[in-house]
Amino acid sequence: MKLTPYGGIDEIGGNCFLLEEENASILLDFGRSFKNEGIYYAGYLQPRTSQGLTDFLEFNILPKMNGLYSDDFNVSFPGDIKNIHGCFLSHAHMDHYGNIHLLSEDIPVYMGETAKTILTSVQETSRPRFGRPFIRPPSDNTSSNVRTFRTGDTIQISGLTITPVHVDHSIPGAYGFIIEDRKEDLVIGYSGDVRLHGWRKDLTTDFINIAKKKGVKILLMEGTNVDEDFELNEPQVQQDVSETIQMTEGLAIANYTLRDIDRFRSFYFAATKNSRKLMINLKQAHLLKLLQKDVHLDIPSFEDPNIEVYQRPKGRYYRWEQEIINDPSITIIDNPNFAQEEYIFHCDFWNLTDLIDIKPKSATYFYSHGDPFSEEGLIDYKRMMEWVEAFKLDFHQFHASGHAPRKDLKHIVEEIAPEILIPIHSEHPEKYKDIVDIPLILPSRGRSLYLGQ
Ligand SMILES: [Zn+2]
Numbered sequence: 001m002k003l004t005p006y007g008g009i010d011e012i013g014g015n016c017f018l019l020e021e022e023n024a025s026i027l028l029d030f031g032r033s034f035k036n037e038g039i040y041y042a043g044y045l046q047p048r049t050s051q052g053l054t055d056f057l058e059f060n061i062l063p064k065m066n067g068l069y070s071d072d073f074n075v076s077f078p079g080d081i082k083n084i085h086g087c088f089l090s091h092a093h094m095d096h097y098g099n100i101h102l103l104s105e106d107i108p109v110y111m112g113e114t115a116k117t118i119l120t121s122v123q124e125t126s127r128p129r130f131g132r133p134f135i136r137p138p139s140d141n142t143s144s145n146v147r148t149f150r151t152g153d154t155i156q157i158s159g160l161t162i163t164p165v166h167v168d169h170s171i172p173g174a175y176g177f178i179i180e181d182r183k184e185d186l187v188i189g190y191s192g193d194v195r196l197h198g199w200r201k202d203l204t205t206d207f208i209n210i211a212k213k214k215g216v217k218i219l220l221m222e223g224t225n226v227d228e229d230f231e232l233n234e235p236q237v238q239q240d241v242s243e244t245i246q247m248t249e250g251l252a253i254a255n256y257t258l259r260d261i262d263r264f265r266s267f268y269f270a271a272t273k274n275s276r277k278l279m280i281n282l283k284q285a286h287l288l289k290l291l292q293k294d295v296h297l298d299i300p301s302f303e304d305p306n307i308e309v310y311q312r313p314k315g316r317y318y319r320w321e322q323e324i325i326n327d328p329s330i331t332i333i334d335n336p337n338f339a340q341e342e343y344i345f346h347c348d349f350w351n352l353t354d355l356i357d358i359k360p361k362s363a364t365y366f367y368s369h370g371d372p373f374s375e376e377g378l379i380d381y382k383r384m385m386e387w388v389e390a391f392k393l394d395f396h397q398f399h400a401s402g403h404a405p406r407k408d409l410k411h412i413v414e415e416i417a418p419e420i421l422i423p424i425h426s427e428h429p430e431k432y433k434d435i436v437d438i439p440l441i442l443p444s445r446g447r448s449l450y451l452g453q
């Protein structure tokens with residue numbers, strides 16, 4: 001078996017790993033590398049999508065592989081054409097799925113049902129790069145590019161058996177994979193992004209147990225927080241928010257990631273505990289409406305009197321916004337003069353102007369993200385703090401990472417006990433040697449490793 005990393009090495013995200021055996025090749029994730037893009041492009045200096053993939057290939061932001069891309073891009077490189085039999089998506093974060101819409105029409109993309117739902121909402125509420133959808137509907141001459149799975153399914157691709165197993169992460173429908181090559185008696189584990197401190201740590205425990213049972217020999221393991229320990233967990237975030245709201249006289253304002261449903265739940269619980277309602281925006285309402293159809297996810301319905309949706313005033317609404325506004329089951333608030341003490345108001349960075357209409361009084365502002373880590377992120381953060389000051393908001397930061405801290409990474413790896421560990425999705429992959437006594441391989445981007453016999 002041959003493993004070639006094309007991304008997710010020495011960086012947090014941009015995951016893209018090619019696994020090849022004699023008769024089958026699969027990709028594990030095909031995400032956007034914000035690190036490599038950010039070296040050359042930022043702000044108004046963006047790759048020209050009118051030039052196809054040129055501006056990406058110039059700086060090796062995308063891998064140069066024949067057979068990988070749709071014919072629409074008309075690209076070819078030296079070397080043979082690779083026949084890729086499937087791309088396996090771990091979860092619906094852009095650093096894992098962000099390039100799947102560039103793939104050749106011949107390559108099916110395997111993803112969890114929930115990831116498909118989330119990507120459907122993403123492409124209906126925003127315009128993907130190149131105007132190409134992530135989920136391609138079937139047409140007269142092509143089938144859809146997507147095949148879905150659930151935990152318990154196995155997928156057979158020639159000599160490879162791929163078993164997806166759910167994990168706990170900051171977005172629902174996240175998976176790790178166990179890949180078995182019986183001919184070479186080789187079992188590979190791929191963690192995706194993982195933690196043990198969300199509302200559903202039992203999911204990650206399932207992954208650990210199945211990986212152990214199947215005898216994973218080589219583990220590709222994320223290491224976002226390999227150099228960091230913390231005790232913060234999602235139930236604690238909920239409790240801290242709840243206690244702070246008890247002391248809030250006016251509006252509670254919450255800035256959290258729209259697709260982090262665990263965090264949505266934390267604010268929703270904090271709202272109901274304090275006899276408040278959670279007011280979300282149209283985009284989150286669109287996502288929740290789709291996710292509500294899946295009983296496994298146990299998403300509160302719009303019949304729930306504790307959830308309302310804010311319709312910010314503007315000239316024209318997109319069709320998807322109009323559909324939410326016209327949905328009779330959804331309580332829409334279109335007047336900014338609501339009773340502020342009765343609400344937690346979801347307001348992310350892009351909707352700060354809502355505060356101009358709402359005029360918050362005696363309000364608390366919950367910044368529910370990690371500290372900014374990029375130059376641009378820091379500039380946005382400073383700008384946000386100007387708004388906090390201008391409206392005299394009582395500022396609090398409560399957040400639990402989407403990724404396991406060092407002690408939990410150690411626990412996961414030691415439980416699975418592989419023969420070889422390949423750290424991925426980390427700025428400091430070498431730091432794994434300080435926490436586990438298992439031989440490491442630190443691969444380079446674009447360089448193949450031969451695993452097994
Ligand atoms: Zn990631």
Ligand SMILES: [Zn+2]
Pocket residue numbers: 091093169193402
């Ligand atoms: Zn992720």
